[in-house]
Amino acid sequence: MNNFSLKNFFWKFFKKLANLNFSLFILSLIIVFCILGSILEQEQDSLYYIANYPESTSLILFLGLDHLFRTWWFIFFIIILVASLISCSLTTQLPSLKNARRWKFIYSKKNLISSNDHFNNNLKLNYSFINVVYSLICLDFFVFCRSRSIYAYKGLFGRIAPIFVHFSIIAVLLGSVYGFLFSFVLQEVVPVGETFHLKNLVYSGFYSNLPLDLFGYIDDFYIQYNNNGSIKQFFSKLSVYLNNKKASDAKLIYVNGPLNIKQMIFYQTNWQLNGIRIRVGSNYYFQKKLFKKISNGESIWISNFYVSEQQELFLILMNLDNKVLICNDFGVILKEVSLREKFYINSVPYTIEDIISSTGLQIKFDPGIPLVYFGFFVMIITTFMSYLSYSQIWIYQTLDLLEFFGCTNRATLFFEQNVTLLQKIYISYLSNTLKKPYKITSILR
Numbered sequence: 001m002n003n004f005s006l007k008n009f010f011w012k013f014f015k016k017l018a019n020l021n022f023s024l025f026i027l028s029l030i031i032v033f034c035i036l037g038s039i040l041e042q043e044q045d046s047l048y049y050i051a052n053y054p055e056s057t058s059l060i061l062f063l064g065l066d067h068l069f070r071t072w073w074f075i076f077f078i079i080i081l082v083a084s085l086i087s088c089s090l091t092t093q094l095p096s097l098k099n100a101r102r103w104k105f106i107y108s109k110k111n112l113i114s115s116n117d118h119f120n121n122n123l124k125l126n127y128s129f130i131n132v133v134y135s136l137i138c139l140d141f142f143v144f145c146r147s148r149s150i151y152a153y154k155g156l157f158g159r160i161a162p163i164f165v166h167f168s169i170i171a172v173l174l175g176s177v178y179g180f181l182f183s184f185v186l187q188e189v190v191p192v193g194e195t196f197h198l199k200n201l202v203y204s205g206f207y208s209n210l211p212l213d214l215f216g217y218i219d220d221f222y223i224q225y226n227n228n229g230s231i232k233q234f235f236s237k238l239s240v241y242l243n244n245k246k247a248s249d250a251k252l253i254y255v256n257g258p259l260n261i262k263q264m265i266f267y268q269t270n271w272q273l274n275g276i277r278i279r280v281g282s283n284y285y286f287q288k289k290l291f292k293k294i295s296n297g298e299s300i301w302i303s304n305f306y307v308s309e310q311q312e313l314f315l316i317l318m319n320l321d322n323k324v325l326i327c328n329d330f331g332v333i334l335k336e337v338s339l340r341e342k343f344y345i346n347s348v349p350y351t352i353e354d355i356i357s358s359t360g361l362q363i364k365f366d367p368g369i370p371l372v373y374f375g376f377f378v379m380i381i382t383t384f385m386s387y388l389s390y391s392q393i394w395i396y397q398t399l400d401l402l403e404f405f406g407c408t409n410r411a412t413l414f415f416e417q418n419v420t421l422l423q424k425i426y427i428s429y430l431s432n433t434l435k436k437p438y439k440i441t442s443i444l445r
Contacts (some may be wrong), residue, residue: 171375179368
C-alpha cells in the first residue's frame with residue numbers, strides 16, 4: 001500500500017511538472033535571467049562592480065549576478081525546465097504519438113469521437129473499396145482496410161516533430177549545463193618568439209581540467225593599417241604543441257579568425273608593445289622598456305636613454321610600422337629612423353634592432369557547444385516539421401452507401417481541397433464502370 005501511495009505521489013508530481021503554464025513560467029524566468037546576464041557585465045573583478053554599481057554591489061555579489069550563468073540557482077532552474085520537458089514528452093507527447101499511430105476503424109456514426117461535423121453534398125455513385133484505396137494512395141495517405149471499413153492518415157511527421165522539438169530544447173539546456181561544469185577560459189599575453197603554457201585562468205567550470213601537455217609558441221605578430229593610419233587588423237602566427245609534438249603547423253589568427261584545436265579555440269584579442277632593442281656600435285646591445293601614453297586620444301609609446309651624462313634622448317613610436325622618432329629632451333624631433341637603419345649620435349652608430357611586441361590571446365574550451373549546436377539544428381528542422389498537418393480519414397460501408405469522415409489538426413482549407421480532389425479521383429476511376437447508384441456522405445471536422 002505504501003509503495004502504491006509513493007508511486008501515485010511521484011506520478012502526480014510528474015504530471016504537475018508537465019503542466020504547460022508551469023513550463024512557460026520557468027522558461028520566462030530563464031529568459032529574464034539571460035537578459036540580465038547580457039546587460040550586466042560578467043566575470044569581472046569585484047572592484048569593477050564597486051566602481052560602476054556602487055549602490056547594488058552587495059546585492060550583485062550576494063546573488064552571484066557577476067557570474068550569473070554559473071550560479072547554483074540558474075542551473076537549478078535549467079534542471080527544472082529539463083525535467084518539465086521530459087515529463088511532458090513522456091506523459092503527453094509520446095502517448096499522443098502512440099494514439100496517432102493506432103488504427104482506428106469505425107463502422108457507424110456512434111464510433112465518432114466528436115459530433116462537431118460538417119456534412120458535404122451527397123454523391124450518388126457506385127463504390128469499390130479498391131478504388132477508394134487507390135484514390136487515397138494517390139493523395140499520399142497511409143491506408144488500412146479491415147472488413148467493411150477503411151482508415152487512412154498522412155502527416156504523421158507533424159505529430160512526431162513536437163517530441164523532437166522537446167528533445168532538442170533538452171539537448172540545448174544539457175549542453176549549456178555541461179559547458180558550465182567543464183569549460184574554461186584563459187587570457188595570455190605572450191611576447192613574440194616566446195613559449196606559453198595555459199595558466200592564466202579567467203573562468204573555470206567546477207569539473208574542468210587544464211591540459212598540462214599543451215603549450216604554444218608565437219612565431220610572429222604584425223598589424224595591418226588603413227590609409228588614414230588607423231588599425232585595420234592585427235595578426236598572430238601561432239604554433240601549438242601537444243605531448244612535445246606539433247599539433248598543427250603555424251597558423252595565422254586574427255580578430256574573428258580563431259584557431260580551433262582539440263575543441264580549444266584560440267582567439268586574437270589584444271596586443272601591446274613591451275620594449276625596444278638597440279645596438280650601439282657593432283656588438284653592444286641593450287633593451288629599454290616602452291611606456292604607453294595617451295595623447296589627444298591616440299596611443300603612443302615612449303622610451304628614453306642617455307647618450308652622455310648631460311644628454312638624454314627619447315624614442316617615440318606612434319604605431320607598429322617600424323618607424324621610430326628620435327627626440328631630444330626639449331621635445332624636438334631630431335630624425336625618423338626605420339627598423340635596422342643605422343643612425344649616428346655624437347659620431348656613434350646606433351641601430352634599432354627590434355621592437356618587442358606581445359600578442360593577446362584568449363583560449364576557450366567548451367565541450368557543450370557541439371551538443372548545443374546539434375540541439376538548435378534539430379530544433380529548427382523539427383519546428384518547421386511540426387507545422388505539417390496531420391489528417392485522418394474514415395470510410396465505412398453501410399447497406400446502400402459509403403460514409404466518409406475526415407479531420408485534420410490544422411490547415412482545414414487544404415484538407416477540404418484534398419477531400420474534393422479525393423472525390424474527383426474516385427469518380428474518375430468509376431467513370432467507365434457505373435452500374436448501380438450509391439452515395440458517399442462526406443463529413444469534415
